[in-house]
Amino acid sequence: MQQSKQYHGSGQLSAMLTLALACSLALVGCAGQAPDGSSQGAEKPLIQPQNWPLQSAPIARNQQIEDKINALLSQMTPEQKVGQIIQADIASVTPQQVRDYYLGSVLNGGNSAPGRDNRVGAAAWLQLADAFWQASTDTSDGRPYIPVIWGTDAVHGHSNVKGATIFPHNIGLGAMREPQLLHAIGRATAIEMQVTGLDWTFAPTIAVARDDRWGRTYESYSEDPALVASYAPHILQGIQGMPGAADFLRGEHMLATVKHFLGDGGTVGGKDQGDNIDTEAGLRDIHAPPYYSAIKAGARVVMASYNSWHGDKMHGFAPMLTDVLVHRMGFDGFVVGDWNGHGQISGCTPTDCAASVIAGLDMYMAPDSWQALYANTLAQVKDGRLPMARLDEAVLRILRIKAEMGLFEQVKPSERPLAGRYELLGNAQHRALAREAARKSLVLLKNNQQLLPLNTTGRVLVAGDGADNIGKQSGGWTLSWQGSGNANSDFPNGDSIYAGILQTVTAGGGSVELSENGRYSQRPDVAIVVFGEEPYAEFIGDRSHLAFDDNRGLQILTQLKSQGIPTVAVFLSGRPLWVNPELNQSDAFVAAFLPGSEGGAVADVLFRSPSGAVRHDFQGKLSFSWPDNAKGEPLNVGDAGYKPLFAYGYGLRYSDNTTVGQLHENAGISADQMLNASRYLHAGKAVTPWQLQLLDQGQITRVTDALHTSARGALTATATDRLQQEDSVTLSFAQPGTVLLTHADGVVLDLARQSNGDMALELEYQVLALSNSTTTLGMQCGDNCSANIDISGQLAQMQGKGWQSMKIALRCFSEADSTFDISKVTRPMVLQGSAGLVLQLANVRLAQNEGNATCGN
Incomplete structure (x- = not known):
């Protein structure tokens, strides 16, 4: 019997009441809002700050700190000020460059561990932390003493470091309905981070994910803003400590970041970095409550979101970054950008974007673009395009938090109480x-x-x-x-x-x-x-x-x-x-x-x-x-x-x-809707709606069963066993031919984001026999648009060595042919071989470049 029964839990009614209460408490209700919070009309709405609840800054300014940072500011040159608002990735900056450019911060992206080794030992992290610290605090030339801070994505434990405790992702923590446990998780994460000398995490994520197609849904605690808002203070204070306490941001505590401001969980279609078209009321009542509670609990850093609101990128949207965040929510810390997020603003590039700082961004996250950004920003300060008053404000905000962290009195990372106590990583408790x-x-x-x-x-x-x-x-x-x-x-x-x-x-x-x-x-x-x-x-x-x-x-x-x-x-x-x-x-x-x-x-x-x-x-x-x-x-x-x-x-x-x-x-x-933009061949079979095709002298044959031969006999595809029955396909070339992966309806893939994100085309394969001719791996972007890369050498090296993984960086296809358009891919795999070649394929997909992708031979 087919069952359509819905299974309900006791939490449904309370959540509905919470949402209703949120609307009723707001200065402007939810009138004019569609059930999903989106705009009902076509007219572009405006942010009206007076419609947002007013909250005072929860942490009073310390006059001693204010005197100190203003004195520091008065000693700083424009070059030093510009450096303070730039954050570079450790894969693209050296300690000497941190000193030369007066950089205020560094980060390690998800793939940029020390030495570009994601599995390097904890000691390497501490050693590099010392190097950056010492470079930034070398005052031998008379510069002010301003330590660098190092940020990392410790989003479920100190998860970039081998041996650290890995906690459940936020979606699971939301299901446990025990916010008090988050305090302990935050504290444990802060302790393990300090073992390796780091002092700033880009967590917690307090997004309210409203479309589960979003690739970051698991970083959200819940679809319910009230639940997320109830969690935010606990995880935040576990990391940072309690505002007003002697160990706030110090001792076993450290700096946290609430992200991504604002509306990242509500984009159209769940598209990451996409457009949120909620009404102002929807943006306020669904996505803002966690920020109100986090700021009240002592949040000192907010990360701007990649997403837009009705076409306006948050990284350059002053009504939210300044008028609402600072003047209505009472935020008194600093705003950091996301990975080159400023470059997505209309009229900006990753290396040129005064508009973002003018709108309210205080620190650029410019991982690999920092050097040119520094030069352009300095020029904009000197010619007035970036007002000195706004630059000073951003620098003061950063210095204030560094002072609250006690960094001006702190010793280098390896001399701190928890540093080097590697037994604390993944300890029994x-x-x-x-x-x-x-x-x-x-x-x-x-x-x-x-x-x-x-x-x-x-x-x-x-x-x-x-x-x-x-x-x-x-x-x-x-x-x-x-x-x-x-x-x-x-x-x-x-x-x-x-x-x-x-x-x-x-x-x-x-x-x-x-x-x-x-x-x-x-x-x-x-x-x-x-x-x-x-x-x-x-x-x-x-x-x-x-x-x-x-x-x-x-x-x-x-x-x-x-x-x-x-x-x-x-x-x-x-x-x-x-x-x-x-x-x-x-x-x-x-x-x-x-x-x-x-x-x-x-x-x-x-x-x-x-x-x-x-x-x-x-x-x-x-x-x-x-x-x-x-x-x-x-x-x-x-x-x-x-x-x-x-x-x-x-x-x-x-x-x-x-x-x-x-x-x-x-x-x-329908199958048409099941477009897989990153998985093309899985377990030897084309993933719907992709088709595995054999091209033989202009004739295409679709592989639909366990044994298929091309129209003129040049190619044979045979389902073969790898780990399970028929979970791979063996491609045998009797004559020159081509193996294609093609969308059933000719849908075009835009892989520009993936290419910019340093993704790669990955094949899981083994070489059973080689040909004497060239073998190429390519992509097509239309009938007369393609790029092909010679992989003959790699195949020769791997013959007889069992199953292997080959990654070709997506950027390589654009580099191989200047006419190739990575934003209009029609065939993500074009494999051309000659007589004698026998390859067994299991999977073809997009994958992360972990430093192991090449451009072929």
């Missing part, structure tokens, strides 16, 4: 905290016949590609920007989900078999299948729909169910996704989100204690509504026509005897 948070973040969606909790005395099969994969369970922003390419060995202070199950079950007298593909040597009493999204970050995670389109987990569940084996699905994801087929094939289903490095938390909840008692019950409640179709249209509690599959606040406990019936399996979207 912090791991226990992470395990508790992960345990409480799990949401039980289905538990038919009360299958859970399981006994530890039976035979347990653990399957799925996420079972023994700490990187996958941790998600993006883990050791690297995208979180890809991580092995379990990269997490010396973590456990996979399988490892936790193994420890728990064997201690209880049972046995565990691990099998990624679900095949077993001895019939199990129960199977736990762990699967889900691959790690991603930012726009790489943007989707056009919410259908979970990796069917490996479904295949395993279906296979086991057909054999009468009870199944428990553990789903790893950065957002709710349409998984009705997987739900139907599971007896129990757990939304685990991205639990971090403590995979043992899953076993804590799934299994009874050896005595048979419940060890830990499920606590998690959905902080995002779960969709009943894959369309991806905004689905938020309080919306008109709200029809989720599992409502906001839903989450079963063991005492609930709830049966989830057979669900419909109509995704609600």
Whole structure:
């Protein structure tokens, strides 16, 4: 029987009342606002600051600090002032350049660890922190003593550093409904950061994600602004300490950042860096509440958002950065930009943008553009295009926070109390905290016949590609920007989900078999299948729909169910996704989100204690509504026509005897809508709507079955086994020919953002035989537009060496042919080979360049 029942939780009514209350408390109500908060009319609205609640600055200025920073300012040259408002990435700046250009800050982007090694040891971080500090504080030429500050994206623990504790991502923390625990997480993160000498984190993210297609949904605690607003003070004060306390921003505390201001979670279609077209009331009542609470709790840095509001980029939008943030919200810290975000303002470039500072930005984040930006900004100050008064204001704001941090009296990073205490990274107390948070973040969606909790005395099969994969369970922003390419060995202070199950079950007298593909040597009493999204970050995670389109987990569940084996699905994801087929094939289903490095938390909840008692019950409640179709249209509690599959606040406990019936399996979207902009070939098969095609003397043959030969016999594509049955394709060239990946409807891909973001085209392959002629890998941008790169040398080096990964940086295609247009890609893979070449392909996709991408030979 097809079931369309909606499953509701107790949190729905309270959330609806909260939203209504937010509207009623505002000076201007929600009239004229569509149910989703978007504008109903075509006329561009204006920001009217008087419509925003007025809040006084929560931290009184300290006269001693004011005297000190004004005295410093009076000693500074224009060159020194300009340097203070620029932040450079450590991959593009040296300590000597920090000194030469008087830079006020450095950062490490997601892929720019010391030495460009994302898995470098903690000592290298501390050593580099000392180098930057000493360079910035060398006053031998008479310059003022102004230390540099180093910022990093410690968004779920000190997650760029090997060995650190990796906490659940925010979407999971939102589900646990325990804001007090965030204080402890913030404090633990600050402690581990100071071990490596860093003093500033670009966290917490307090976005209110309203469209789950957004690639940063997992960085949001909830779709409900009230929940996010209630969380913000706890995580913030855990990092920074309490305003007014002696250790505020000092001791075991440090500087935090609330981001991204404002409206990043409400862009059209969930497009990262896109346009938010909410009404002013929608922007205020949905996206601003967390900032009011964070500023009241002592936020000292706000990061400007990439997004626009009705076409106006936030990085240059004075009505928000100045009129609202400073004059209505009472913010008295400094505003930092996002990665070259100022360059997206109309009329600006990454190296030239006085307009952003004039609008209210205090510190440019100019990772690789800083040097030219410095020169242009200095020229603009000298000729008056950037008023000196505004520059002085920005510098004073930065100096004020540095003074509040005690940096002018501080010693170099390696001499501070926590520095070099590497035993604190991933220590037992912090791991226990992470395990508790992960345990409480799990949401039980289905538990038919009360299958859970399981006994530890039976035979347990653990399957799925996420079972023994700490990187996958941790998600993006883990050791690297995208979180890809991580092995379990990269997490010396973590456990996979399988490892936790193994420890728990064997201690209880049972046995565990691990099998990624679900095949077993001895019939199990129960199977736990762990699967889900691959790690991603930012726009790489943007989707056009919410259908979970990796069917490996479904295949395993279906296979086991057909054999009468009870199944428990553990789903790893950065957002709710349409998984009705997987739900139907599971007896129990757990939304685990991205639990971090403590995979043992899953076993804590799934299994009874050896005595048979419940060890830990499920606590998690959905902080995002779960969709009943894959369309991806905004689905938020309080919306008109709200029809989720599992409502906001839903989450079963063991005492609930709830049966989830057979669900419909109509995704609600066509193949045309399932455009995958970053995944083209998966497990040897073209990902819908992409097609794998063989081009042979002008004739195209589409590969649709396990064995396909091109029209004139030059090429053969054969489905072959890699890890599972037919999970790769072998391409055999009898004559010259071309293998294509083409969109079924000729849709054009704009990969300019991805190219600018240093992404790469990645092939997972093995070379079975080589030809004597050139092999090229290319892309097309129309009938007479292409770029091809010679990969013959790489293939020759890898022949006979098993499975390999090849990454060609997207920029290389533009460099290979000046006429190639990366914004109009029609075929993301064009592989040309000659007689004798035999390649086995598993996956073709866009991936992060972790320093291992090339331009071919």
